[in-house]
Amino acid sequence: MFEELKAQFILNFITDDRWMSLLKGLVVTLKVTFFAVILGFVLGFSVAIVRDVYENTKKLKALNFLCNVYLTVIRGTPVVVQLLIIYFVIFSSIKIDKSIAAVLAFGINSGAYQAEIFRSGINSIPKGQMEAGRSLGFSYRQTMVNIIMPQAIKNVLPTLGNEFIVLMKETSVAGYIALEDLTKAGDIIRSRTYSAMMPFLAVALLYLIMVMFFSRLLKMFERRLAGSGR
Secondary structure: OHHHHHHHHHHHHHHHHOHHHHHHHHHHHHHHHHHHHHHHHHHHHHHHHHHHHHHHHOOOHHHHHHHHHHHHHHHHOOHHHHHHHHHHHHOOOOOOOHHHHHHHHHHHHHHHHHHHHHHHHHHOOOHHHHHHHHHOOOOHHHHHHHHHHHHHHHHHHHHHHHHHHHHHHHHHHHHHHOOOOHHHHHHHHHHHHOOOHHHHHHHHHHHHHHHHHHHHHHHHHHHHHHHHOO
16 A cells, blocks of 8 residues: 555656646746735725725716626626636737736636725724814825725735635636646646546645645734734
8 A cells, every 4th residue: 555655656746757847836826826916906905995985975986887897797707707708708819828817817806805805994994083084174085095094904904815815726727728827737747647636635735735824824914913903
């Protein structure tokens, strides 16, 4: 039994330096996740501000309508379908790097969820603070920038950390456009060795380690935030 497992390990990871495929796939997964989260942050923050401005001032009606359409479409369709549409439909006539297509797809998808996270953070701030800012002579924009948003962002940072972890796992479908991320690397090893157990267990283990690592960082960050709020 041990000798068989050893032989399988050598075949799947040592022969032809196949472990390098997993390492390269891991780097691709982290890169796509990182840049997708940044794109999602920009989109989500912008959408949340537009919706809040509309709800409080009834301005930006057209932009608010577009934001609602964006949220409805993105949250109502699977991320893998969005990925396929972006790569095979929108950019079908343009040669685009698969990583960029993945960042766009996952970033746009994440932005819809981050928008609701930011909006919940804004809504968590007592309305009296907005009224107090306006009574001090601040405009709506000044009140949002100087009083509301700093508190709202601090409140939602732990949730944004969870969104990063969720997004990292969602990128496992990037193989649908032949992007060699971590999951696709495991599948390539399987196709060459005709052994599914070890490469996929290795992929699962790497995802688990990453999730545990970032979850640990997130908890440490939450404790620091709690301490700074006292």
